[in-house]
Amino acid sequence: MQHYDTIIIGAGHNGLICATYLAKKGQRVLLLEASETLGGLAATREFHPGFKAAVAHTVSHFSAKVARDLNLTAHGFDSPMVPMPTVGLNAAGEHVVLTGIGVDAEIIGVSAEDAASYRQYRQLLQRFVELLEPFWLKTMPRVGDTRWSSLLTFAQLGLKMRLLGKQDMGEFMRLAMLPARDLMDENFDSELLKAVLSWDGLIGSKMAPRSPNASVLTLLYRMSGELGGAHAIPSGGIESLVQALYSAATASGVEVKIGARVGRILIQGNSDGLKTTGVELADGEQINAARVVSSTDPQRTFLELVGVENLEIEFTNRIRRLRCDGYVAKLHLALDGLPNFTGLAKPDGRMIIAVDMDAIEFAFDDAKYGGYSQQPVMEIVVPSLRHESLAPEGKHVLSAHVMYVPYKLKGGWTEDARAALCQRVIDTVAVYAPQIKAQILHSELLTPQDLEQTHQVTGGHWHHGELSVDQMLMMRPTYEAAQYSTPIPGLYLCGAGSHPGGGLMGGPGHNAARKILE
């Protein structure tokens, strides 16, 4: 029988990253992917003959350390990337446009007061981003753990906060869990600007501008990294990042198997307790390994692959209670030509449709009660402008994250319901790009339920579990599994359900590998 040091379940970016770090340290690593493509939610697939797209359509805070450690540039990933402008769309063409990174950030389309406030706001947030930056790539201390290294992490955070100075420290404590709405109202007048700036703290979560929880923290998380919160598409597309990760993995000796769905994780119990011994594939083949690392979501990992009979009762209950319902749908349009947005020379930015914060809030209100908004809010890119091979020459792909589309729709996600939403989204886009309907060759709308099916992720949730305070840091996904190790010896987590969370960042994969190599 084959024997590996480590089997990793799921070849999303975190699985690939974790596998590569381990293989570089000499481990014999097998990476198993259930689908036929690598990259998880970042996998690029053909949705219409000649037209391709990935669910994750941009990169914003991919870890520079991971890129460096794995030498991804040599494997074809063009880092650092060119940031895209962020555009708040206005139907009359009076857009708000944000460009540049960090202190060079610029803003067009708002009053001089708002522009000045924006610079101050960026500088304040940048200080907080730098405060938190080191902690995204650290293992969070276990509650009650009094080991020196754990205490040091706490002490470091405390010290860094103190070094902010009295006023900033107070501000940080005040802002960390402030609803986005209050933060925006305090700083700006332009309703469109407020909507655009709050967007990045909210997308992918079940939160709206008025929700008090972690929207500022998630904003700071997304602002970590070289792009300072801006988004970019690598010249070779998201595909090139996945390809570089795959190339780095195989170059360091990782064995990758696609179409290898894991049926269960093999656990043995005896008088010494439980032990992970390998995995059994859906076809019954058993593969042994000293440890198994799962990059699939925590609910799927524990409830389906491990099985409750191998878990403690209270722990099981905490896993079952994780909030994993996704609220983002994905629209893909195959277009006959470049779409023309009123007042935009070229749709090469990240375009946000949300006229004000109330538009976001009201869309969320509908989703809370199992519906979706008739005025959907969304983020649009035309990735084929940057990555030409996504569409045949002269043709284009439009990719949109549509917010507040519930995983559980009242009445269920029937074909009719999906088609109706798709039409509603297209109608909304057409308000800003009036000729677009005539350009559409094919449309595809993926609800959170579709994402669950196609990407094996519970609830179709981008982050494998809500990125909210109760499920963050040393509570992600839940205590006793928040340090990448789990209650079962030999079983580890390395996916978005672990600290720091999802998005194309690589933190969980990096941190899990370091924990395993400890």
Added chain:
Amino acid sequence: MVSIIQSPLVQHDAKQVLLPSPFHPRIEQHCLVKNWMSWNGYQTARVYDTLASEYFAIRSSCSVMDLTPMEKYRISGPDALSFLNRLVVRDVSALKPNRVTYVVWCNDEGKVLDDGTIFHLHQGEYRLCSQHHQLDWLLISSLGMDVSIVEETHEVAALAVQGPTAYSVLSAAGFDGLDQLKPFGILHTQLDGFEVMVSRTGYTGDLGYELWTNPSNALALWDALFGVKQRGLYDLRCIGLDALEMVRIEAGFIMPGDDFNTAETTVRAGHDRSPFEIGLGWVVNFDKPHFTGKQALLREKDRPIERRLVKLAVEGNKPPVDSFLYDGKKGRRIGTIKTQIWSPILKANLAMADVEYRNGKLPVQIWAEIYYQKELEWQVTWAQCRISDVPFWTHPRRSATPPQNC
């Protein structure tokens, strides 16, 4: 898939604070002192006439106690066995149909939630009896398993028939086939045309049985038993919870919630107890693949326990109620008496006590500081205590099969 069948709500008068048991029409006649209390919401007698006569009925003749208020859960379905094996610290796979076993169950931290008994009623179908209400915990434990959990506390009427002449009384009442029923065995039988389940189980350390039937048969069952007394064959008496408390301490059975704090009700860290800390290490089966609390209990091997619940005989005749325990007369405090009784049959003060357990050793000397009243004036005295490794009282009758004909 978890299927939960709701127990039908028991109908009773809102003005009636406590539920009457199905035996209540008879119990009411026997309970002369009307010393009622609540046991899981049922109107239950502490004492029927005099404590001494009830105690000696258990120890010298035959006693009858209404067990209906005890929490009872029916557990069945394809995952019933794996559900139970994950729940309790003992290996339930070894429990054959028509057998009963004593179990405890723990939370993730290996701290005891409650104790009880599992009855393997028929192949794959179980009854779990517990001291405290456990439905919440059982339902949480069943998530992700194909198992049905039905609370049947109100759907099963039960009587404990305990004492040296228990076998003779039941035989005279018309029960056949009890001679071959071993301790912890179950017999499904009939009496006067209705179904009764008899188990050779009890809480007294002596020969005894528990009878289980549909509430509609409750009075017929009661009358069949007391008919034996009316015919002048054997004496039998109703006993209340006070007499039971005496014999259970004599027999060395612990009471969760009284002798130790159950994990669910513990607020302060360190005040809950593992099975090893309450002297129940022998029910923990580390050989089975997994149970809730196993990993925490395995860690106790590296971080030894520091407290132990012990059976304590206290010298003298002053009751050591709530007494502090010391390592010498006026020495260092090392523990507390939890429950205590005067044992008429052993002529001794017997107690359950929580004491220090240092480096895997029990204290060499234990002294109780006893406060007592004399003509309304408090006095203090010191009494030396002796730890008993075995139950204070038991009798070969308890396990002899066939039972000796008394």
